[in-house]
Amino acid sequence: MKLTKLFVPAALFVVSLALPAFAADPLASWNDTAPKRAIVGFAEKVTTPGSPDFVPVAERIATFDNDGTLWAEQPMYFQLIFALDRVKALAPHHPEWKDKEPFASLLKGDVKGALAGGEKAIAEIIMSTHAGMTTEEFERIVKDWIATAKKNGWTVVSMKNDWKVIFPREGK
Secondary structure, three states: OHHHHHHHHHHHHHHHHHHHHHHHOOOOOOOOOHHHHHHHHHHHHHHOOOOOOOOOHHHOOEEEOOOOOEEEOOOOOHHHHHHHHHHHHHHHHOHHHHHOOOHHHHHOOOHHHHHOOHHHHHHHHHHHHHOOOOHHHHHHHHHHHHHHHHHOOOOOOOOOOOHHHHOOOOOO
16 A cells, blocks of 8 residues: 555656657657657748748648658548549540539539549549559659649649658668
8 A cells, every 4th residue: 555655646747747848849759850850840830930931820721641752631631632633534535424423523523512422433433544554553643643733733742752851761
């Protein structure tokens, strides 16, 4: 009983000493590495009013996924945007889509209507736009789509090509 009476207050005291450290470090569970410093530095630059890189809250659309990468979620996942764009590109080869949902709504510019069918509609769109091609053909189509996105003003970061520039390896 005496040990418990001493242990509980001692444990609470130790925890209370550690709490300010956790509050001060937004990624307390991460090792102190170049990627962590780059992410924290980026977040500080874009969230500090008066910074030349400041981005107002209403204009922030990227989130860090649980592996630390950027994952665009707004206005929707870019993989879905790609599939929706593919419907438009493939439509001349599928005249039946004019009268078949979810394609008919997409071709009329009604994304909300097309996606009203939920997961079934999304699965049908993905299956129809990603089937019947080799890996090489798919890679070419994606690269062409990304080039078009860049021309339309999108900021595209390649995890394969840009990651090392953004987050150089520790000690190099």
